[in-house]
Structure formats: C-alpha cells, structure tokens
Amino acid sequence: MTNPPIIETHGLTKRFTVKRQEVAAVTDLSISVQPGELVAFLGPNGAGKSTSLRMLTTLIPPTAGDARVVGHDIRTEAAEVRARIGYVGQLTSGSFAQRVGDELLSQGAFYGMRRADAVRRADELVESLGLTAIRSRSVQQLSGGQKRRLDIALGLMHAPPLLFLDEPSTGLDPQSRANLWEHILRLREEHGTTVFVTTHYLEEADRYAERVLVMDQGRVIADDTAPALKSTLAGDVLTFGFGSADEASAALAVLARVTGREATLDESGRATTTVPDGDALLPVVIRALDDAGLAVRTATGVPPTLDDVFLALTGRSLREADRTADAGTGDDAEHTEPAAEAATNLQEASR
Numbered sequence: 203m204t205n206p207p208i209i210e211t212h213g214l215t216k217r218f219t220v221k222r223q224e225v226a227a228v229t230d231l232s233i234s235v236q237p238g239e240l241v242a243f244l245g246p247n248g249a250g251k252s253t254s255l256r257m258l259t260t261l262i263p264p265t266a267g268d269a270r271v272v273g274h275d276i277r278t279e280a281a282e283v284r285a286r287i288g289y290v291g292q293l294t295s296g297s298f299a300q301r302v303g304d305e306l307l308s309q310g311a312f313y314g315m316r317r318a319d320a321v322r323r324a325d326e327l328v329e330s331l332g333l334t335a336i337r338s339r340s341v342q343q344l345s346g347g348q349k350r351r352l353d354i355a356l357g358l359m360h361a362p363p364l365l366f367l368d369e370p371s372t373g374l375d376p377q378s379r380a381n382l383w384e385h386i387l388r389l390r391e392e393h394g395t396t397v398f399v400t401t402h403y404l405e406e407a408d409r410y411a412e413r414v415l416v417m418d419q420g421r422v423i424a425d426d427t428a429p430a431l432k433s434t435l436a437g438d439v440l441t442f443g444f445g446s447a448d449e450a451s452a453a454l455a456v457l458a459r460v461t462g463r464e465a466t467l468d469e470s471g472r473a474t475t476t477v478p479d480g481d482a483l484l485p486v487v488i489r490a491l492d493d494a495g496l497a498v499r500t501a502t503g504v505p506p507t508l509d510d511v512f513l514a515l516t517g518r519s520l521r522e523a524d525r526t527a528d529a530g531t532g533d534d535a536e537h538t539e540p541a542a543e544a545a546t547n548l549q550e551a552s553r
C-alpha cells in the first residue's frame with residue numbers, strides 16, 4: 203500500500219494584479235509528492251516557483267484550486283499546515299546579534315518545545331549541518347553559506363516531516379553550494395525529511411533531486427527524474443571532425459541516413475546531430491562514415507543537460523529565459539500584493 207501524498211494539489215492557481223493588469227503567476231498546478239521525496243522546482247526568473255511555494259506554505263492564498271499539505275487543507279487549516287512544515291525563504295537570517303545556539307533554542311521555544319527537547323534537537327542539527335564550530339558565534343558574524351545552513355536548522359527545529367527551501371544556494375560560491383547540498387542530503391538521510399526545493403541551477407536539480415518539476419510561465423511543463431527527462435526530451439549530441447570541408451559536408455547525408463535525424467555543420471565546420479542513444483550509435487556512425495570513404499578525425503558524444511530539456515520544451519535556453527524575464531519584470535514596486543518573502547521563514551513571520 204502506498205503512503206498518502208505529503209503534498210497534493212489540484213488546479214492550484216495564483217493571479218496577481220499589477221498596474222491593473224493580471225499576471226498569471228501560477229496556473230493549474232496539479233502535483234502529488236510522496237513522503238521522503240527530494241523534489242526540485244526548476245525554472246527561469248518569474249516562472250512561478252516562489253509563488254507556488256508561498257501558496258503551499260500558506261503565506262499567500264490561492265486564487266483558485268486546492269491543496270493538502272501534510273494532510274491538511276492550505277485554505278482552511280493553515281495553522282495545522284504551518285505547524286508541520288519548515289520553510290526557508292529567499293532572504294537569510296539577517297544580522298541578529300544572538301548566538302547561533304541561542305537562536306536555535308529561541309526557535310524551539312517559539313514552537314513550544316520543552317527546553318531539554320530543544321537542546322537535544324539543536325545538538326543534532328548543529329552536528330548534521332556542520333555548525334558545531336560556530337555555535338557560539340553571533341549570527342551576524344556568519345558567512346553566507348553558514349547563514350543558509352543556520353536557516354535550514356531553524357526551519358527544522360520542530361522536526362517537520364516536510365521542508366520547503368526557496369533557492370537555498372543562490373548567491374553562494376560553488377564550493378559553499380556543494381557543501382550546503384551535502385548537508386541537505388545528509389539531513390534527509392538521517393531524518394527522512396521530504397524536501398521541496400526551488401532552484402535556478404540546472405546542475406543542482408540534475409545532480410541532487412530525484413524528481414524535477416520544470417516550470418515555465420506559471421505552468422509545470424515536465425515532471426520526471428532528470429535522467430528520464432533528458433533521455434525522452436533531449437538527446438546526445440554527436441559531433442564528427444574531418445580533414446576537409448568537403449568531407450564534412452558529404453558526411454551530413456550519411457549521418458542523416460544512419461541516425462534518421464537531421465545533421466548540420468557546427469561553427470567549427472564539424473558534422474553534428476542529436477540522437478536519443480548516443481553511446482550505442484557512435485560506433486555505428488563511425489563505421490558507416492568509414493564505409494563511405496570519409497575518414498573521421500575526431501568523434502565526440504556529449505550527453506544532454508537539463509538546459510537541453512528546457513530548450514526542447516520551450517525553444518529557449520534557461521539562461522535566455524532568465525534574461526527575458528529580467529527585462530520584462532523589473533518593477534516589483536508595483537506589486538499589489540505584498541510579497542511574503544520579507545518573512546525569512548514562517549517562524550520569523552510570527553515573531
């Protein structure tokens with residue numbers, strides 16, 4: 203028997219009114235997440251990732267649709283939902299003068315935990331998030347990566363079964379990002395927490411999430427494991443170099459015949475094509491080119507990335523989509539509904 207989903211949404215929709223115009227931030231989000239899953243929400247700026255999270259964490263009400271989170275209705279049982287989730291928003295824990303250890307205990311007190319339980323829980327989290335050495339430092343002295351890890355610890359003090367992280371690694375250098383992810387994965391292993399995370403970083407979604415929801419313009423346009431998305435929606439790029447331009451041109455027809463895909467010349471004059479099963483096709487193509495009297499000098503097979511998936515789905519690369527969104531949505535001051543992320547996390551919101 204399967205467990206009931208920890209998140210289940212039906213037609214969840216959020217529209218904002220900006221300068222008297224309606225912005226469809228999220229349209230018809232219908233998903234089901236099982237306990238223990240690590241799900242990444244991937245999409246360009248303005249895709250609707252944060253808005254989805256804010257609805258699921260009860261920070262903003264949906265315009266339409268419904269959702270149950272940890273068994274409770276986000277519209278009618280917001281307090282029950284909030285008590286059972288952790289939420290770490292885009293802003294960090296700021297510049298509190300309080301020490302890391304005390305900050306965690308205050309958080310425990312906020313949730314009504316007994317002091318002995320709070321101390322035990324803080325010990326566990328300090329250990330699993332690598333905060334031991336900085337436990338008695340004040341929050342304002344921490345680096346960006348350390349602050350993000352503290353944010354996550356704060357979000358987990360009351361041992362929620364579900365943790366929402368909104369772009370946890372944005373603004374961190376690559377090493378701190380990798381380090382943060384190591385901690386997130388360890389936490390999940392140790393505590394069995396379901397993690398729902400938004401990210402712009404393709405490599406993060408690819409490497410760490412077991413399920414990727416690709417979002418664009420308010421809609422989920424793909425939902426699967428990263429390998430499945432890549433093999434079904436994108437392909438391996440095979441590229442062949444020759445001694446002359448004539449040979450490269452002649453190779454195009456051979457490539458098209460053997461792979462059944464269109465082949466083109468790249469900017470370096472090499473013949474290239476995209477195929478679903480590159481590993482198996484590479485030697486076959488080389489043999490066919492050889493049989494046609496075309497001497498292959500170089501041959502490469504490059505597996506697809508999630509950006510190729512996004513490109514296949516939308517005709518734009520994620521980076522391009524980010525640029526377009528940045529150009530189009532510069533005017534946050536005109537938002538009619540205050541963004542809830544000023545509250546770093548739910549607990550912050552209630553302090």
Ligand SMILES: Nc1ncnc2c1ncn2[C@@H]1O[C@H](COP(=O)(O)OP(=O)(O)OP(=O)(O)O)[C@@H](O)[C@H]1O
Pocket residue numbers: 218219220225226227228245246247248249250251252253254402531536537538539540541542
């Ligand atoms: N409070 C608000 N009032 C009006 N419009 C909003 C508000 N919050 C978000 N939007 C708009 O809704 C759309 C989705 O925004 P959202 O922040 O959910 O995207 P996102 O995918 O999280 O983007 P980012 O990766 O940049 O954080 C955007 O067009 C945004 O401008």
